[in-house]
Amino acid sequence: MAEVNSVRIVEVGARDGLQNEALTLSPETRVQLLTRLADAGLRTLEAGAFVSPRWVPQMAGSDQVLKQLPARAGVNWTALVPNLQGLEAALDAGCREVAVFVAASEAFSQKNTNCSIAESLNRVQAVTARAREAGIQVRGYVSCVLGCPFTGHVQPETVAAIGASLYESGCYEISLGDTIGTGTPASTKALISTCSQQIPLHALAGHFHDTYGMAIANIYAAIEAGVRVFDSSVSGLGGCPYSPGATGNVATEDLIYLLDGLGLKHGVNLESLIETGVFINAALNRKTSSSVARALLTKKVMGV
Ligand code: HMG
Ligand code: MG
Numbered sequence: 001m002a003e004v005n006s007v008r009i010v011e012v013g014a015r016d017g018l019q020n021e022a023l024t025l026s027p028e029t030r031v032q033l034l035t036r037l038a039d040a041g042l043r044t045l046e047a048g049a050f051v052s053p054r055w056v057p058q059m060a061g062s063d064q065v066l067k068q069l070p071a072r073a074g075v076n077w078t079a080l081v082p083n084l085q086g087l088e089a090a091l092d093a094g095c096r097e098v099a100v101f102v103a104a105s106e107a108f109s110q111k112n113t114n115c116s117i118a119e120s121l122n123r124v125q126a127v128t129a130r131a132r133e134a135g136i137q138v139r140g141y142v143s144c145v146l147g148c149p150f151t152g153h154v155q156p157e158t159v160a161a162i163g164a165s166l167y168e169s170g171c172y173e174i175s176l177g178d179t180i181g182t183g184t185p186a187s188t189k190a191l192i193s194t195c196s197q198q199i200p201l202h203a204l205a206g207h208f209h210d211t212y213g214m215a216i217a218n219i220y221a222a223i224e225a226g227v228r229v230f231d232s233s234v235s236g237l238g239g240c241p242y243s244p245g246a247t248g249n250v251a252t253e254d255l256i257y258l259l260d261g262l263g264l265k266h267g268v269n270l271e272s273l274i275e276t277g278v279f280i281n282a283a284l285n286r287k288t289s290s291s292v293a294r295a296l297l298t299k300k301v302m303g304v
Contacts, residue, residue, distance in 0.1 A: 017237025236289030
């Protein structure tokens, strides 16, 4: 939960970002990325995923990443897990918080996790029960909340019911994932209004992919609706390997610029974040997807 005049950011670049890049980075480079992001002021960072390396090879070695990350006061290194096997591996690697995920579309659930929504919810129950025993926190994602890449429209009521089920299972926060970025401010507002009838507003987070360039507009709509937690990835890295055509998350740099403009506190140093973006783009041989980073780097080159 975040205060009304501040926003909590969940940096997902090292997981959601890197899982969809052509190059697979070494655990050492991923650790460097994560420590630089923490140095820039980010406090909750998804560091990897304990999923099948056959399904997502880019996340292989997440155990080494988690083991190599330095313990830091106030910094929460987390990891994505699809099932009990993933949770046990995360616990072995010293993880103190995990995230589970369930799709609001049957077709996407099958493509992404090879099981139905109902089976996925059963897996979550098993994960939350074991996590409780181990004394660690669980965050929940619902994906395809504003559209499915295979079947199109998704009902807000379906999202709310799945989110409520995750919340009742013990997830402390429900991150609403616009996996394919088709949401608009109007559909975002309607979704939050429906979800907040079943899940407390303070336990809702927004996870917007920027495929249609709507992510910042959707975040603004969500802020107006009272949401104060957002997921983002440095430089707008990311996408989902099982969602054809989906591009990255909203860039953390763009989110910070928006929050600054709105006078909302966030604790992140934009300059260090942009430098971290330069670092990771060089490692991946790609260009930034952040409009703010592009603009400020151009100004720097021109000496203005
Ligand atoms: P499956 O093939 O049905 O699994 O995959 P299975 O239980 O039949 O086991 C088959 C093999 O996988 C076995 O190995 C298991 O040991 C292994 P084998 O005996 O053949 O050598 N296995 C595992 N290995 C490592 N870690 C595990 C694990 N579980 C089983 N945890 C499974 C099912 C769920 C594992 C697979 O479908 C999978 O890993 N899917 C993950 C896909 C993924 O990571 N997608 C991206 C993340 S979700 C996302 O990006 C959306 C989000 O950002 C929100 C949004 O944007 O909306 C969160
Ligand atoms: Mg995502």
